[in-house]
Amino acid sequence: MAIVKLSTTERRRLSVFFTCLGLAIVAWIFTTLSSPLPFIINEALVYKNSPQKKAFHPLQADTIKITIQGTGWQMLFSKMKPDSKPITVDLTPLESRNYVVLSSQLKLINAKRDANQQITAIDPDTLYFDFTNRLTKKVPVRALLGIDYQKQFAISGNVSIKPAYVTVSGPADRLQKIDEWKTDSIKASNVNESIATRINLQPVTEGNLTIYPKSVQVNIPVDEFTEKTLDIPVKLINNHNYDNVKVFPQKVKVTFTTSLSRYKDMSDDLFEATADLDLWRDHGYSTLPVQLTRFPPFCKIVKVSPANIDFIIKK
Template sequence: MAIVKLSATERRRLSVFFTCLALAVVAWIFTTLSDPIPYTIREVLLFKNAPQKRAFHSLQPDTVNVTIRGTGWQMLFSKMNGDSKPLTVDLRTLENRNYVVLSSQLKQIDAGKEGISQVIAIDPDTLYFDFSNRLVKKVPVQLLSGVSYQKQFAVSGNITIKPAYITVSGPVERLKEITSWKTDSLKLSGINETVNARVNLQPSSEGNLNIYPKSVQVIIPVDEFTEKTLEIPVKLINNNYTDVKVFPQKIKVTFTTSLSRYPDMNEDLFEAIADLDLWRYKGYSTLPVKLIRIPPFCKVVKIEPANIDFIIKK
C-alpha cells in the first residue's frame, strides 16, 4: 500500500485548507440559522376571561399546532427545551356565541409570548365549546399532609381549616361527581409547635370548572405529650346475677396526654367494662378489661391488670 509523504510546506497548506473549510461550514450554519423561517410546535392553551354565567366544555384537545416565524436558532432551542409558555386565549366572545376564532387574536397571543418570534397561524383556528347551565356548590376541603413531629410532640386537637368549605361552580353533571376538594400537600418535619399555614387548593384541570377561594388557612395544634396514670372503675356488663364481685374493682390506666390537658384528665373521662358473657358462653376464668371511652388525642400505653377476677354468689 502506497503511503503519500508530504513535505512540511504541503502539510501546512493542507492544514490551512481544512481550517478554512471548517470556518466556512460554521459560517454557513450560523447564517442559515439566523434567517427567519416558519416552523410548527405544539403548545398548551390557557383560557382567560371565562364566561361567568355560562358553563362550558371544550370540544377539542387543550393543545394546538402553532406555526411560528422565527430564526433557526429559536426553532433549535424550542426543540431542545421541550417546553414553552402556554398560549393565552381570551374567551370573552363566548358570552354570545359558542366558538372562538384564534386568528382574530393573533396579535394579542403574539404579544404574550417571549422573544422576537411571531405567531403566524394556529391549527385548529376555531375552538368550539359545549354549554350547559352553571351550578354553584359548596364542598368540604380535604387536607393532604405529610407532617412529622419531634419526639414527644404530636397533634393535640382538631385540625382547623378556614374556610372549611369552598365554592365550586361548573356544569351540573360534573358537580354531581365532586364531594370534596383537596389541598396541595402540606409537608413539614421536626415540628414542635402549633402550625399556622396558608395552603393552596389543587387547581382545576378543567377550564369550565372554577373554585373559590384558591387557598385556605390550616391550623394544626401541636403540644408536648407526657404520661399520666389514673385508676378507673370497671363496670360489669351482661350481669344477670344479684351478687357478683370483681377483683380488683379499679384498674390502672397509663396513657399519654398533652401538657396543656394534663391537669384536666380524670377518671370520669374514661369508661372500662368487663363482659360476663365471656364466662357464661366461652368459659373464661378471668375477664379481659376493655376501654370503651377514651378522651380524644390520648393514647393508652398500658392497662394494669388487663384481666380481672370475679366471684358469683348464687
C-alpha cells in the same frame, strides 16, 4: 495492506484541508440555524373571562399546536429545554355562541410574547364547547398538612378552617364528583407552637369550574405532650345469660400521652375499657383481652396493664 506514507508537506496540506472542511461545516450549520425558520411546538391553554351564567366543557384537548416564526437556534433550544408559555384564550365570545376562533385573538396573544417568538398559525384554530346549566355547590375544605413537630410536641386539637366551606360552580355532572376541596400543602419543620396562617386553595384545573373564596385561614393548635396514667374500670360485655361473672382485676392502668393544657382534665370517665365474654363462650378463651373502646381525641395510648384479665363465673 499497503500503508500510504505521506511527506511532511503532504501531511500539512491534508491537515489544512480537514481544518477548512470543519470550519466550513460549522459556518454552514451556524448560518442555517441563524436563518428564519418556522417550527411547531405544543402549548397549554388557559382561559379568562369565563361565562358567569353558563357552565361549559371543552370538546378538545387542553393543548394546541402553534407555529412560531423563529430561528433554527430557537427550535433547537425549544427541544432541549422547553419554555412553556400557556396561551391565554378570551372566552367572552361564548356569551353568544359555542366556539372561539383563536386566529381572531392572535394579535392579542402575540402582544404578550417576545418579538422573536411570534405565533403565525394555530392548530386547531377553532375551539368548541359544550354547554350545560351552571350549578353551585358548597363543599368542605380539607387542609393538607406536611408538618414536622419538635420532640414531645404534636397537634393537640381539631384544625380550624375559616371559612370551613367553599362554593364551587360548574356543570352538574362534574359537581357530583366533588365532595371536598383541598388547600395547598402547609409545610413546616421543628414546630413547637400553634400555627395560624392564610393558605391558598388548590387551583382549578378545568376552565369550566370556579371556586370562591380562593384562600382560607387555617389554625393548627400545637402543644407539648406528656404521659399520664389512670385506673379505668373494666366493663364486661356480651354477658347474654346474665351470668354472675367476677373479673380480676376490676380496673386496669391505662398510660397515655396528652397535651399539657388538657392534663388536669383527663379523668377516668373519659375512658371506657371492655372485656368480651363471647371470647370465652365461642372461642374458649381462659383470659379476656382488654379493649379500650373510648378515649379522648388527640390522646395516644401507650399501654394497658394488664392487657388481659382473669374471670370467674359463679353458678
